[in-house]
Amino acid sequence: METTTIDVRQGDFNVEDVETLRKDFNWEEMKATFSWYHTGKVNMAYEAIDRHAENPNKKDQIALLYSSPKREESLTFDQLRKRSNQFANVLKKYHVNKGDRVFLFMPRSPEFYASFFGILKVGAVAGPLFEAFMEQAVRDRLEDSQASMLITTPELLERVPVDELPDLEKIVLVGATGVDVSNYIDFDHEMEGASESFDIEWVDLEDGMVMHYTSGSTGKPKGVYHVHHAMIQHYATGKWVLDLTEDDVYWCTADPGWVTGTSYGIFAPWLNGVTNVIRGGRYSPESWYETLAKYDVTVWYTAPTALRKLMSAGKDIAKQYDLSKVRHILSVGEPLNPEVITWALDAYDRRIHDTWWMTETGAMLIVNLPCMEIRPGSMGKPIPGVEASIIDDDGNELPPYQMGNLAVKEGWPSMMRAIWKRPEKYNSYFINGWYVSGDSAYMDEDGYFWFQGRLDDVINTSGERVGPFEVESKLIEHHAVSEAGVIGKPDAERGEIIKAFITLNPGYEKDDALLEEIRQYVKTGLSAHAAPREIEITDTIPKTRSGKIMRRLLKSWELGLPTGDTSTLEE
Numbered sequence: 001m002e003t004t005t006i007d008v009r010q011g012d013f014n015v016e017d018v019e020t021l022r023k024d025f026n027w028e029e030m031k032a033t034f035s036w037y038h039t040g041k042v043n044m045a046y047e048a049i050d051r052h053a054e055n056p057n058k059k060d061q062i063a064l065l066y067s068s069p070k071r072e073e074s075l076t077f078d079q080l081r082k083r084s085n086q087f088a089n090v091l092k093k094y095h096v097n098k099g100d101r102v103f104l105f106m107p108r109s110p111e112f113y114a115s116f117f118g119i120l121k122v123g124a125v126a127g128p129l130f131e132a133f134m135e136q137a138v139r140d141r142l143e144d145s146q147a148s149m150l151i152t153t154p155e156l157l158e159r160v161p162v163d164e165l166p167d168l169e170k171i172v173l174v175g176a177t178g179v180d181v182s183n184y185i186d187f188d189h190e191m192e193g194a195s196e197s198f199d200i201e202w203v204d205l206e207d208g209m210v211m212h213y214t215s216g217s218t219g220k221p222k223g224v225y226h227v228h229h230a231m232i233q234h235y236a237t238g239k240w241v242l243d244l245t246e247d248d249v250y251w252c253t254a255d256p257g258w259v260t261g262t263s264y265g266i267f268a269p270w271l272n273g274v275t276n277v278i279r280g281g282r283y284s285p286e287s288w289y290e291t292l293a294k295y296d297v298t299v300w301y302t303a304p305t306a307l308r309k310l311m312s313a314g315k316d317i318a319k320q321y322d323l324s325k326v327r328h329i330l331s332v333g334e335p336l337n338p339e340v341i342t343w344a345l346d347a348y349d350r351r352i353h354d355t356w357w358m359t360e361t362g363a364m365l366i367v368n369l370p371c372m373e374i375r376p377g378s379m380g381k382p383i384p385g386v387e388a389s390i391i392d393d394d395g396n397e398l399p400p401y402q403m404g405n406l407a408v409k410e411g412w413p414s415m416m417r418a419i420w421k422r423p424e425k426y427n428s429y430f431i432n433g434w435y436v437s438g439d440s441a442y443m444d445e446d447g448y449f450w451f452q453g454r455l456d457d458v459i460n461t462s463g464e465r466v467g468p469f470e471v472e473s474k475l476i477e478h479h480a481v482s483e484a485g486v487i488g489k490p491d492a493e494r495g496e497i498i499k500a501f502i503t504l505n506p507g508y509e510k511d512d513a514l515l516e517e518i519r520q521y522v523k524t525g526l527s528a529h530a531a532p533r534e535i536e537i538t539d540t541i542p543k544t545r546s547g548k549i550m551r552r553l554l555k556s557w558e559l560g561l562p563t564g565d566t567s568t569l570e571e
């Protein structure tokens, strides 16, 4: 098979030769680079922040560089250590203990990061929620995780059904100036009185650290549970793949409500001691380029949807900004189009390095290291210490170029340790010692992996993973909707958009105002990214005899493809 390759050497890298690194690599040896290897006890907050704050040469380096339209603020490693200590003391005062789930539902801000590390410092499990979530999405997650505390803002509190969440005992309000806080814990007030020193709760490698809810084809979102052990891989991939060194200025565009925003927006950069740019506010090509230029960003981790938008905004805009400090660009979350890579070579004079991983995998697994030759359209190769393969449904490995399940040999450090309260769900990911991703792919003869699609009905819209079931459930709560089937429809900019097929209850007829109302209903009930961009009224929703919605058939209809096997279709 003919493949184009791009091999443009663009500097010196932490890893000069991946094959040498891969040879004889094992994670156990990597652990020995950390001091906790000898004590057995660990805490991510210490390794990411306090360790640097204790180093006289590093403590005054800017750790967090926050920029939003309304506010600009920076915190050194020392300041971030002190603020997170203060918040850890607040948590202790309110009896938050090791293993408790403490959720954060707020926009990115310095307070978010101080709170986040405060949570880890008391040994609790942090659960960041995307700020765009509406009531149903918030309720599902708080209910399932049985979070005992939530940190939020007065504006977002409206979307928290406090009275319906018996486990949620305490709510901390950030930025509550002028608000009646009598039923809540006032962040600013508590922080003022809190001590800047704190004795970290040392935990085991396998103790819980962070939880992210993500979607599958069926059921409510599931709580993907990660432990402190993951830090080895965050650190290693930060060094190898992001190519971070201590004087880098790094910007990951993802929100911490998604796994990229914690693993690579928090852990990997700070474990590697870099200055981390955190940007609040909305996307526009101008404001993004300004962020890169103004803060002299050197390493930039973003997503295909954003890159496609920047591409359609045109390279002339890019050329108006001084992006000369940007030395390394990476992408994650959805297929990275070869034409984006080609465009970036021209517009930014840089290659874009695709990386593949999932909420469940906790960290990057298949990547394009900066020293590697890039094959546009390929996700790259497994990182050292990781074995990936293409397997059939029985767990047998397939030869090059054969399409099958993209699978990874169990045993990498950042692997999820549980699906919260659902062991059967967790076990369903594995076959013959392989973690099965749900993606289909093939491998070429040189070991590069090529993504083909999802094998289940999970939708990937603008890099955000949406479960059709959640959207369908919300749709049928609307009084006009009888049944609903939801699919991802290919879209040039967003990868996929959400398309809903619905049947109407008696007495309702198709009209545009109604369809818009239904769309808004999902948007305000669940979240903006889960609202269908297209809604089509049909006479029936195809189902199997056992009542399962045949989304595959809906998709074939939509795309005008052959419908395949319909033997299980209901009469």
Ligand code: PRX
Pocket: 214, 259, 260, 331, 332, 333, 334, 335, 336, 354, 355, 356, 357, 358, 359, 360, 379, 437, 438, 439, 451, 453, 454, 460, 463, 464, 465
């Ligand atoms: O289908 C793959 C796609 O995103 C899914 C994982 O989504 P999520 O858990 O939200 O995590 C996203 C960020 C880590 C995968 O199963 N995906 C992720 N990276 C790529 C990708 N698809 C193609 N190319 C990628 N590089």
